[in-house]
Amino acid sequence: MSLSAASGSTKSQSDWHRRHDLPWLLLFVVPAFIIVVAVQFYPLVYSAFLSLQDWVLTESQTPKGFVGLENFVKELGDSTFQRSVRNSVLITGGALALQMTLGICLAYLTMGASWRMRAVRTLLILPMVIAPVAAGTLWRILLNSRAGLVNHLLSLLGIKGPEWLAHPDWAIVSVILLDTWQWTPFVLLVVGAAIASIPDDLLEAAAIDGASRWKTFLYVELPLLMPLLLLTLVFRMLESLLSLDSIYSLTFGGPGYSTYTLTYYIYTLGLRSFNFGAAAASSWIFMVFASLSIGLVFWYQRRDW
Amino acid sequence: MNRQRSTKQRALALAHGLILGCACLAVLIPLAYLVINSVKLPREFLTVPPTILPSEVTFEHYRDLFEDSKTVRHFRNSLTVTLWTTGVTIISGTLAAYGLARMRLSARILAGVTFIFLFIRFYPRVTTVIPYFLVMRELDLLDTVWAIIIGQLGITIPFVTWLMLVVFQDLPREIEEAALVDGASVLQRFYRVVLPIVMPSVSAAAILTAFLSWNEFLIASSVARRKASVLSMAVAGFVSDKGIQWGPMAAMSVVMIVPMIVFALFAQKYLIRGITFGAVKG
Numbered sequence: 001m002s003l004s005a006a007s008g009s010t011k012s013q014s015d016w017h018r019r020h021d022l023p024w025l026l027l028f029v030v031p032a033f034i035i036v037v038a039v040q041f042y043p044l045v046y047s048a049f050l051s052l053q054d055w056v057l058t059e060s061q062t063p064k065g066f067v068g069l070e071n072f073v074k075e076l077g078d079s080t081f082q083r084s085v086r087n088s089v090l091i092t093g094g095a096l097a098l099q100m101t102l103g104i105c106l107a108y109l110t111m112g113a114s115w116r117m118r119a120v121r122t123l124l125i126l127p128m129v130i131a132p133v134a135a136g137t138l139w140r141i142l143l144n145s146r147a148g149l150v151n152h153l154l155s156l157l158g159i160k161g162p163e164w165l166a167h168p169d170w171a172i173v174s175v176i177l178l179d180t181w182q183w184t185p186f187v188l189l190v191v192g193a194a195i196a197s198i199p200d201d202l203l204e205a206a207a208i209d210g211a212s213r214w215k216t217f218l219y220v221e222l223p224l225l226m227p228l229l230l231l232t233l234v235f236r237m238l239e240s241l242l243s244l245d246s247i248y249s250l251t252f253g254g255p256g257y258s259t260y261t262l263t264y265y266i267y268t269l270g271l272r273s274f275n276f277g278a279a280a281a282s283s284w285i286f287m288v289f290a291s292l293s294i295g296l297v298f299w300y301q302r303r304d305w
Numbered sequence: 306m307n308r309q310r311s312t313k314q315r316a317l318a319l320a321h322g323l324i325l326g327c328a329c330l331a332v333l334i335p336l337a338y339l340v341i342n343s344v345k346l347p348r349e350f351l352t353v354p355p356t357i358l359p360s361e362v363t364f365e366h367y368r369d370l371f372e373d374s375k376t377v378r379h380f381r382n383s384l385t386v387t388l389w390t391t392g393v394t395i396i397s398g399t400l401a402a403y404g405l406a407r408m409r410l411s412a413r414i415l416a417g418v419t420f421i422f423l424f425i426r427f428y429p430r431v432t433t434v435i436p437y438f439l440v441m442r443e444l445d446l447l448d449t450v451w452a453i454i455i456g457q458l459g460i461t462i463p464f465v466t467w468l469m470l471v472v473f474q475d476l477p478r479e480i481e482e483a484a485l486v487d488g489a490s491v492l493q494r495f496y497r498v499v500l501p502i503v504m505p506s507v508s509a510a511a512i513l514t515a516f517l518s519w520n521e522f523l524i525a526s527s528v529a530r531r532k533a534s535v536l537s538m539a540v541a542g543f544v545s546d547k548g549i550q551w552g553p554m555a556a557m558s559v560v561m562i563v564p565m566i567v568f569a570l571f572a573q574k575y576l577i578r579g580i581t582f583g584a585v586k587g
Contacts, residue, residue, distance in 0.1 A: 014409075021407065024491035028404030031397040032462050039437065039459025040425055046436035109325055122573060123329050126336065128580065129569040131520035133540045134558040138339045141555065147351040149338050155354075181331070190581050238427045245522040249541045263431050270435040271527050283432035294427050298420050 050280035057274035071281030081282055083257055084265035090172055091261060092240045095179035100233060102180065103187020107195055110188070121192070125185040132182065136249030139178045140165065168258035171251050175259055178246055183239075187232055194228045195221070227300060234297050238290060262286050339562075342555035343367070350551040366556035376539065376557070382529075383519060383536040385450050390457045390518040395511050398465030399503075403495055405466070406473035422467035425460065433459075434527045441528050448530045456524035461517055465510045468582055472506040473499075505575075512572050513579030516565060536561045 051071055053063040075081050110121050127135065142149045143164035151161030162170045198221060206216040244263045251259040253268065260268075266286065270279030338357075342350070346363050349356040370376040405418060437456055438447070446452040476499065484494045500507070522537040529538065540561055543554035569576055 021491050025404040025408050028400040029408075032401035032466055035397070035455070035458050035462050036421075036425070039455060040433065040463070043433035043436035043440065046439070047432050050436060106325075106328060109321060109328075120325055120329060122570065123332055125573075125577065126332055126566060126569060129516065129565045129576065130562050131522070131537055131540070131565065133520075133522050133537045134561045137540055137543065137554055137558050138335055140549075141342055141551065142335055142338065144351070147353055147355045149334070149355055149357070152354045152357075181335070186581065189577055193581070235427075242427070242429055242431070244431065245520075245537070245541070248522070248526075263429065266429075266431045267434070267523075267527075270431070271438065276435055276439070279435055280432070283429055283435075286429045287432055290427065290429050291424070294424055297427070298423055301423075302416065 047280045047283060050276050051284050053277045053280075055276045057276060063277075067277070071277045072285065075278055075282045075285065080257055080260065080265060084260045084262045087172065087259060088241055088261040088263075091175050091179065091259075092237055094172075094176040095183070095240055096233060096236055098176065098180040099184040099187050099236065100229070102184045104191050104229075106184065106188045107191040110192065111195060121188075124188060127182045128185040130182065132243060132245035133249045135178060135182050136246040139174065139181070140250050143174050143177075165251055166255055168255060171255060171259045175247060175250060175261075178250055179240055179243075182246070183236060186236065190228065190232050191225065194225055198224055227303075231297060231300055234293055234300075238293055241286075241290070336562075339555055339558055342551065343559045345552065345555075347552055366552035367560075370553055370556050370560070378532075379534055379536050379539040380560070382450055382453075382533055386453050386457065386525070386535055387515050387518045389450075389454045390461055391511055391514045393454075393458055394461040394465050394514045395507060398462050398510065399469050399507055400495075401462070401466045402469030403473055403499065405470055406476075407491075418470075419467070422463050422470075425463045426467075430460070430523055434523060437524070438527050447528055448532045450529075450533045452528040453521075453525045453533060453535065456528060457518050457521055460521075460524075461514045464517075465514060468510050468513075468579065469503070469506065472503050476502065508572075509575035509578050512568060512575045513582075516568060516576060516579070519561075519565065 050063075052066055052068060054065055054067045054070070055063040106124065110117050110124065130138075143151075145151055145161065145163040145166060148161075148164070150164070154161040164170050164174045202220055202224075203216060206220050211219070241261070242263055243261075244267055247253065247259055247261055247264050253260045253264050262282070263286075266279050266283045269275050269282065341357070341359060343366055344362045344364060345356060345359040346361055349359050405415075410418070441447050441452040441456075446455075480502065481494050481498055484498050489497070520537060522541065525533075525535045526538050526541070529535065534542075536557070540554070540557050543550055543557065
């Protein structure tokens with residue numbers, strides 16, 4: 001981060017800065033500041049307050065009173081909550097493993113500045129720009145067990161496709177597939193940019209030393225890419241955990257509760273059952289985990305690699 | 306050289322091409338199938354095997370959609386939300402970023418500000434959606450586009466401020482110093498000197514904001530029900546209804562996807578910079 005505040009600024013300049021510039025600069029920040037406080041920080045504090053209250057909108061128009069940590073205790077013991085956590089871990093874990101592997105491979109395979117590679121890259125990033133709700137409906141059409149394209153293609157290979165969206169386990173796989181289809185391009189892009197920035201002479205030196213391509217990757221490139229790969233992993237982990245849209249339109253949480261993720265669970269608990277207290281409490285349990293991950297990203301980004 | 310390539314090299318090149326071909330097909334086939342579905346006759350849905358090449362191309366689903374006042378309203382709401390969110394975000398976000406960059410804040414404070422941006426980008430948004438719903442209920446703004454716009458601003462403004470902050474920090478201060486000697490005020494310097502230079506980044510930020518706003522679902526679906534509902538909610542709505550209307554659902558998805566694909570093809574560089582921002586610097 002470049003902070004050239006002191007460089008070249010004489011005393012009179014900084015005096016000018018204080019008297020003439022600073023009021024304007026402060027004024028510039030005010031609108032953004034007000035919106036962020038009103039739309040982000042106030043609701044955040046409000047939700048912390050709600051998490052300690054007993055309030056179900058369908059039973060009462062106002063909070064029924066302070067209940068301490070009762071909401072948290074109830075939620076942690078709730079079987080749907082636990083199931084949602086398990087689903088989130090499975091979905092995000094599976095999707096991350098797939099998209100990191102695929103993304104890194106594709107980043108290597110699409111290296112280069114030829115028009116052909118550029119065209120391939122442009123094409124491959126398209127899933128990422130599609131609205132997640134639309135991607136969900138798209139895969140809902142594709143994965144239809146009887147008349148869907150996926151099972152038809154599988155049958156051409158002599159495989160009998162599963163009941164993708166109707167079977168609890170396959171529904172989880174479906175969500176993983178969708179997340180992988182949509183977000184592998186992200187890994188491809190980030191890793192591709194990183195590979196391009198590795199100095200050529202490093203690779204040439206390795207080649208001259210007689211290292212095979214695979215060994216060069218393992219001992220020269222991978223260590224250089226590692227920090228960025230971890231960063232990408234945490235990025236994708238958070239985004240995948242927080243996504244609601246695609247599950248909403250692909251499985252609607254079903255069948256039953258089998259694809260309820262933590263985000264989906266909190267959303268329905270709060271905005272469909274209107275159990276504000278319980279929803280706020282579970283969202284704060286989620287928040288603790290997310291904050292730790294965000295802290296990790298922050299710490300990583302500020303280190304000089 | 307080329308003639309002398311060994312069989313092994315040729316096999317590798319072939320494998321390379323095959324893998325990339327498969328990857329491209331994995332992207333193209335689903336998209337093509339969606340488009341095909343949107344022009345299929347209703348009786349060709351749910352056939353076994355699926356109808357890949359429809360016997361007849363029909364635009365009835367699109368016609369039905371756009372003759373339905375509901376769809377027209379969804380479309381109009383989506384446009385209103387996207388335009389307002391983008392406009393307000395770009396103006397206030399760019400100004401705020403410039404202010405922060407030129408305020409001569411200490412490194413510690415700037416780090417704190419960056420952390421706040423990072424936090425807002427990644428904390429579980431579902432935490433604040435419920436209180437936000439309650440606030441909007443209190444203000445009697447539920448089911449209005451304003452509730453959606455204000456809610457989205459809370460996400461897009463910090464993001465754009467962060468993006469632009471990096472841009473302004475990388476801009477050498479000497480560029481402005483000449484204008485400073487002329488006694489130009491901050492506003493003049495910003496408008497005449499700085500803004501023309503950073504315009505490409507501002508466009509990138511605008512494209513990214515429009516993209517986020519157009520695709521956004523969580524906030525819209527939590528504060529809007531009927532009157533203010535937007536396209537993303539309409540697309541999701543086809544599923545929760547009993548009995549899926551395949552044709553309209555596909556057509557609606559196409560309507561939603563196409564503008565973003567056009568964006569992606571024409572402003573690829575900008576969009577990519579925005580989407581990967583934070584993971585890749587600059």
